[in-house]
Amino acid sequence: MEAGDRVEPQTEELRARRPLFEATADELRAWTVEQGHQAYRVRQIQQWAFHRRASSFEAMTDLPLDLRRRLDADWSLFATAVAFRGESPDATDKLLLKCRDGRMIECVLMTEEHRRTVCISTQVGCGMGCVFCASGLRGVERNLTTAEIFDQVLQAQNLLPLGESVSHIVVMGMGESLANLDALLAALDRVCSADDGLGMSQRRVTISTVGLPEKIRKLAAQDRQYHLAVSLHAPTEELRNELVPVNEKVGLTAVVQAADDYFRITGRQVTYEYVMLGGVNDRHEHALALGRLLRGRKSHVNLIPYNPVAGLPFERPDPDGVRRFVATLRDRGVSATVRKTKGQAIDAACGQLRRRFESAPSPAFVSPLTVEVS
Ligand SMILES: C[S@@+](CC[C@H](N)C(=O)[O-])C[C@H]1O[C@@H](n2cnc3c(N)ncnc32)[C@H](O)[C@@H]1O
Numbered sequence: 001m002e003a004g005d006r007v008e009p010q011t012e013e014l015r016a017r018r019p020l021f022e023a024t025a026d027e028l029r030a031w032t033v034e035q036g037h038q039a040y041r042v043r044q045i046q047q048w049a050f051h052r053r054a055s056s057f058e059a060m061t062d063l064p065l066d067l068r069r070r071l072d073a074d075w076s077l078f079a080t081a082v083a084f085r086g087e088s089p090d091a092t093d094k095l096l097l098k099c100r101d102g103r104m105i106e107c108v109l110m111t112e113e114h115r116r117t118v119c120i121s122t123q124v125g126c127g128m129g130c131v132f133c134a135s136g137l138r139g140v141e142r143n144l145t146t147a148e149i150f151d152q153v154l155q156a157q158n159l160l161p162l163g164e165s166v167s168h169i170v171v172m173g174m175g176e177s178l179a180n181l182d183a184l185l186a187a188l189d190r191v192c193s194a195d196d197g198l199g200m201s202q203r204r205v206t207i208s209t210v211g212l213p214e215k216i217r218k219l220a221a222q223d224r225q226y227h228l229a230v231s232l233h234a235p236t237e238e239l240r241n242e243l244v245p246v247n248e249k250v251g252l253t254a255v256v257q258a259a260d261d262y263f264r265i266t267g268r269q270v271t272y273e274y275v276m277l278g279g280v281n282d283r284h285e286h287a288l289a290l291g292r293l294l295r296g297r298k299s300h301v302n303l304i305p306y307n308p309v310a311g312l313p314f315e316r317p318d319p320d321g322v323r324r325f326v327a328t329l330r331d332r333g334v335s336a337t338v339r340k341t342k343g344q345a346i347d348a349a350c351g352q353l354r355r356r357f358e359s360a361p362s363p364a365f366v367s368p369l370t371v372e373v374s
């Protein structure tokens with residue numbers, strides 16, 4: 001598949017069959033024996049599905065034909081269909097995936113020298129309403145299912161050459177991750193399972209949240225190794241209330257306390273994300289206040305230069321100002337770095353590709369919308 005092409009769904013059509021990944025190895029073994037085949041075939045099926053990039057059951061050529069046909073009748077390899085693939089010159093691929101109900105979700109694959117990182121979504125839209133973010137402009141439509149979350153990793157992995165795998169996951173796409181925590185955890189468990197998943201290390205997964213204190217504590221209690229990123233964006237209650245409306249109910253202090261608890265319970269250092277909006281939260285006084293808030297806390301600040309969203313009144317920050325902001329934090333003993341903005345050419349900020357796709361479909365976009373999903 002070439003980037004930017006019209007994309008037909010996988011050779012396998014999306015039908016209302018159960019996604020293969022939902023079955024545990026034991027369940028699939030029982031099903032395989034029921035079909036009159038030996039249980040060891042399950043290892044082959046899962047190898048094809050999760051590591052050998054099969055695009056259909058038909059392509060699993062070392063399985064008996066009869067078993068391939070039965071698989072095709074009862075199971076689906078994917079829960080979504082690739083509707084559009086965009087590629088950026090900075091080695092970033094963005095996939096727009098169509099769900100069975102016709103809704104679109106986004107994921108991004110970023111390829112660096114030693115990393116293959118996929119950024120995944122957890123909801124269609126978002127209900128948190130951060131004023132600078134494209135994801136929340138129309139509110140939340142629904143939570144993604146476990147299958148739809150897992151599928152994003154699988155579909156992104158399928159873009160890589162055989163022998164290369166997704167090495168890292170960041171849950172930083174559309175939606176508030178912790179508002180769909182149970183489905184997310186179930187999907188990540190399978191992604192990280194060496195027995196019947198992709199075998200990824202939990203330590204290479206970062207979950208980003210707007211900061212829902214009770215959910216942060218619930219995540220901390222899961223006995224998992226996930227890295228937590230908290231989207232702070234402002235050093236004072238007043239400014240955070242303006243930028244992140246949910247803060248009015250939650251409160252900055254409660255968010256930071258929950259993040260402290262996450263570190264205390266898991267021993268994993270928390271990252272604070274801070275989107276820098278030109279002239280809004282990027283001034284020296286903001287750096288000083290952020291330094292005061294985080295000084296002495298075992299944390300790291302990730303500054304994200306704003307990626308402008310059409311129709312929203314925010315601008316990128318001045319690069320020299322960003323450098324001064326970092327220096328001010330570091331002078332106060334707060335660890336901080338600036339994130340490289342990848343994928344702008346393909347709208348790789350959350351929710352932007354879907355929005356462009358839905359609001360102004362160009363001829364190149366029309367074909368995928370006609371994909372039949374039953
Ligand atoms: C899209 S959110 C998804 C995860 C979760 N809802 C959260 O807020 O952390 C991931 C990160 O992207 C940031 N973000 C949203 N819109 C952005 C934009 N236009 N430019 C840069 N970063 C953006 C958010 O502030 C957040 O830190």
Ligand code: SF4
Pocket residue numbers: 126127128129130133134135136173174175176209210231350
């Ligand atoms: S930044 Fe995160 S929480 Fe805020 S609207 Fe966007 S996706 Fe939702």
